[in-house]
Amino acid sequence: MKILALESSALAASAALWEDGKCVGLYLQNCGLTHSETLLPMAENLLKGCAVPLSAVDLIAVARGPGSFTGVRIGVATAKGLSWGLDKPCCGVSTLEAMAWQASHLEGKLLCCCMDARRGQVYNALFRAEGESLRRLSEDRAIALSELLPELTEAPVLVGDGASLAAKALMEAGLPFTLAPEPIRIQSAWGVALAAARAPQEAWGEPEPVYLRLSQAERERLAKGNTA
Numbered sequence: 001m002k003i004l005a006l007e008s009s010a011l012a013a014s015a016a017l018w019e020d021g022k023c024v025g026l027y028l029q030n031c032g033l034t035h036s037e038t039l040l041p042m043a044e045n046l047l048k049g050c051a052v053p054l055s056a057v058d059l060i061a062v063a064r065g066p067g068s069f070t071g072v073r074i075g076v077a078t079a080k081g082l083s084w085g086l087d088k089p090c091c092g093v094s095t096l097e098a099m100a101w102q103a104s105h106l107e108g109k110l111l112c113c114c115m116d117a118r119r120g121q122v123y124n125a126l127f128r129a130e131g132e133s134l135r136r137l138s139e140d141r142a143i144a145l146s147e148l149l150p151e152l153t154e155a156p157v158l159v160g161d162g163a164s165l166a167a168k169a170l171m172e173a174g175l176p177f178t179l180a181p182e183p184i185r186i187q188s189a190w191g192v193a194l195a196a197a198r199a200p201q202e203a204w205g206e207p208e209p210v211y212l213r214l215s216q217a218e219r220e221r222l223a224k225g226n227t228a
Helices: 035-049 069-086 095-101 145-151 163-172 189-197 216-227
Strands: 002-007 013-019 022-029 059-063 090-093 110-118 121-130 133-136 141-144 157-159
Touching (some): 002 035, 002 069, 013 189, 022 189, 059 069, 059 189, 090 095, 090 189, 095 110, 095 121, 095 189, 110 163, 141 145, 145 163, 157 163
Parallel strands (some): 059 090, 110 157
Antiparallel strands (some): 002 013, 013 022, 110 121, 121 133, 121 141
16 A cells, blocks of 8 residues: 655655555655645655656545644645545544654653644643554643643653753753654654554544644634623
8 A cells, every 4th residue: 555645734844655664755844935835746746756656646644733723734735635636535643643653663662742832832642652553641732841741750752843842841850851863853744654554444534634722813813702
């Protein structure tokens, strides 16, 4: 089976081609360009470079969030468009779980996946690396670092674009940790492909963005309504 995976939930954007457990190709940009302009051409160039026609792809996979509201929307919309156009199934996966799969080879380690959620919070989930599999220890959530630290009763491996925030908080608290190397730490479509490859077919369908909390515009609108 061939999986075309897309990741645009944070600053970096990437596309990956997975086939029967093998990374056939990975195209990643971490330069801050607009995902709406780069993600689809990135996927097309990846397939062209791998000499794989789009019609040969069996499954479209995408990081459905949490993450940047705009980035998540762009990724999900692009994946849906490809799925509809090709009449191929689509699978949305947790951005945090996809990040954890990139470090799943760290047998026995506590994986602390973090994305910067602003306002003193991170999007977070905890996993246990078990070689060729992961064990989820918490649900995806938006959590304050002060609330997260008491849960880290052993030295975690920090992954994600919010890993440096967690590292700073752990350092200030005098707690041990390991900051994953950047190629593993940064969100990547390869992790999306790994997560999708292990997702049951019941999870295939039309993914919807997962934000975990309201956008700033929505919060402001609600606040105005409450004071009216």
